[in-house]
Amino acid sequence: MTRPSEIKPREGSVPGTPYATFAEGAQLGPVSFDITPEIVQEYFTASQADPSLYVVDGRQAAAPNVILPYMTVPVYQTYPPIQGIVMAELEMNWHRPIWADETTRVTATGTIVSKFEKRGRKYVQWRGVFADDKGQPLAELLNTFHVPE
Amino acid sequence: MKRQIEITQPMIDGYGRINGDNDIIHYDHDYAVQRGFRGTLLHGPHMTAFAADLGAKRYGKDWLTRGKLHTKWIGPVCPGDAFVAEVTENGELTATSGGKTVMVGSVTLAG
Numbered sequence: 001m002t003r004p005s006e007i008k009p010r011e012g013s014v015p016g017t018p019y020a021t022f023a024e025g026a027q028l029g030p031v032s033f034d035i036t037p038e039i040v041q042e043y044f045t046a047s048q049a050d051p052s053l054y055v056v057d058g059r060q061a062a063a064p065n066v067i068l069p070y071m072t073v074p075v076y077q078t079y080p081p082i083q084g085i086v087m088a089e090l091e092m093n094w095h096r097p098i099w100a101d102e103t104t105r106v107t108a109t110g111t112i113v114s115k116f117e118k119r120g121r122k123y124v125q126w127r128g129v130f131a132d133d134k135g136q137p138l139a140e141l142l143n144t145f146h147v148p149e
Numbered sequence: 150m151k152r153q154i155e156i157t158q159p160m161i162d163g164y165g166r167i168n169g170d171n172d173i174i175h176y177d178h179d180y181a182v183q184r185g186f187r188g189t190l191l192h193g194p195h196m197t198a199f200a201a202d203l204g205a206k207r208y209g210k211d212w213l214t215r216g217k218l219h220t221k222w223i224g225p226v227c228p229g230d231a232f233v234a235e236v237t238e239n240g241e242l243t244a245t246s247g248g249k250t251v252m253v254g255s256v257t258l259a260g
Contacts, residue, residue: 003167003169004167004169005170008169010169010171011173012171039167042166046168047195047198048154048199049198049201053202053205054205057210063198063201063202064212064213065194065197065198065218068168069167069194071194081172083173083174084172084174084184085172086190086193087193087222088222089219089220089221089222090193090194090197090219090221091217091218091219092197092217092219093216093217094212094213094216095214095215097213097214
């Protein structure tokens with residue numbers, strides 16, 4: 001089992017990254033982690049999800065958004081977060097089920113797409129791909145977050 | 150299609166445990182107020198998870214292989230709020246909390 005806290009630098013645990021340090025085009029990862037049946041169940045509970053919505057031909061799948069607690073791992077491993085980051089936008093596509101009865105090895109990679117200012121606030125946008133142990137994408141995302149100063 | 154959830158601090162704390170963050174804006178009321186919010190903030194991806202359930206409900210197993218979720222977090226969700234997410238027939242997503250719009254986006258399938 002890999003808990004997100006094991007691989008995601010936590011705010012305050014290491015010096016955080018100021019906006020100026022983020023570099024457009026920077027590569028993120030690869031970083032690998034295991035989504036276990038225990039994580040799948042904990043995520044169902046923590047996100048107030050209904051597991052019955054994710055049963056395929058009698059087999060229990062995870063909510064595909066179980067990836068979300070790991071979402072920032074690639075970017076935060078490269079750029080440890082400062083306190084007060086606020087998520088602004090997320091686009092996410094899912095391609096394959098993550099099953100609830102087995103452990104799924106996931107490898108995440110990404111790229112800093114852009115950094116920009118809007119209405120006096122500073123934002124970073126990055127793209128991530130989360131693939132299984134065969135290299136097949138499980139999910140892709142485009143995420144934008146606000147870095148306070 | 151609609152879903153309503155009453156937001157509590159223990160819910161935020163539970164999501165924080167699996168999320169593994171230590172961002173005090175989710176846990177320290179005084180800090181959140183100092184930053185200009187009404188209180189601690191529900192994690193944005195936690196809001197997204199509420200909307201994702203609506204996608205699963207609408208699209209069934211196709212949601213796991215072709216699901217597309219777009220969420221833009223535009224307002225805070227704090228303990229004590231009634232969070233309501235609604236998806237229209239064409240997949241437009243709107244969520245309100247405490248009577249104000251806090252998230253917009255879409256819940257659709259890839260072609």
